[in-house]
Amino acid sequence: MESILLLEDDPAxxxxxxxxxxxxxxxxIRAGTLQESRERLARQRFDLLILDINLPDGSGLExxxxxxxxxxxxxxxxxTANDLELDEVTGLEAGADDYITKPFSLAVLRARVAxxxxxxxxxxxVSFQLGPFSFDFEGMEFRRGGEKVELSKTEQKLLRVLVENxxxxxxxxxxxxxxxxxxxxxxxxxxxxxxxxRLRAKLEVDPAKPEYLKTVxxxxxxxxxxx
Numbered sequence: 381m382e383s384i385l386l387l388e389d390d391p392a393x394x395x396x397x398x399x400x401x402x403x404x405x406x407x408x409i410r411a412g413t414l415q416e417s418r419e420r421l422a423r424q425r426f427d428l429l430i431l432d433i434n435l436p437d438g439s440g441l442e443x444x445x446x447x448x449x450x451x452x453x454x455x456x457x458x459x460t461a462n463d464l465e466l467d468e469v470t471g472l473e474a475g476a477d478d479y480i481t482k483p484f485s486l487a488v489l490r491a492r493v494a495x496x497x498x499x500x501x502x503x504x505x506v507s508f509q510l511g512p513f514s515f516d517f518e519g520m521e522f523r524r525g526g527e528k529v530e531l532s533k534t535e536q537k538l539l540r541v542l543v544e545n546x547x548x549x550x551x552x553x554x555x556x557x558x559x560x561x562x563x564x565x566x567x568x569x570x571x572x573x574x575x576x577x578r579l580r581a582k583l584e585v586d587p588a589k590p591e592y593l594k595t596v597x598x599x600x601x602x603x604x605x606x607x
Contacts, residue, residue, distance in 0.1 A: 384407070459482060535582070547605040
């Protein structure tokens with residue numbers, strides 16, 4: 381799941397931007413001050429930072445320079461009410477990847493955010509070695525402890541979403557959307573549960589007490605990193 385840190389001191393504008401950018405696979409975490417944003421950055425890694433320049437306790441440029449000096453290469457989009465060319469040059473020289481002047485269209489911001497996330501998205505591997513498992517999604521070969529396991533196309537789709545997001549809880553709604561992209565809304569309500577049950581039967585030593593494909597009650601499922 382993508383995560384964005386939005387540093388904006390105007391609560392109304394921050395809420396509006398957050399609502400415009402949030403998506404089933406994207407979380408927007410808002411901060412109103414440099415101090416709050418530093419606390420967020422100390423606890424979590426983000427895929428993109430959107431930084432306002434003029435803040436109550438300093439400048440977003442200050443934070444940007446500190447991050448770049450520390451070797452942090454997370455893409456950054458700067459927001460500012462000042463459209464002077466000097467400010468734009470200063471921001472880009474400080475290490476910003478893009479720059480947008482207020483007032484701006486939310487559609488334009490969404491497009492620029494999507495471009496930065498796309499440009500910096502890590503290449504997703506097609507094969508995984510996870511404990512006793514070997515999963516090759518390109519070759520469609522799956523093994524547990526060296527023994528081959530036959531998986532249906534639906535089981536493969538579900539497994540891939542889970543292992544690509546291992547250690548994270550994937551909501552049931554997102555899993556349904558990924559596994560049945562052309563008709564998640566029309567899928568039987570228990571289709572996901574049935575697919576999970578079949579996958580556990582093929583991969584877990586004791587499907588009734590799963591070590592890897594775990595249920596997060598009321599939310600969804602996760603592939604455990606260190607069971």
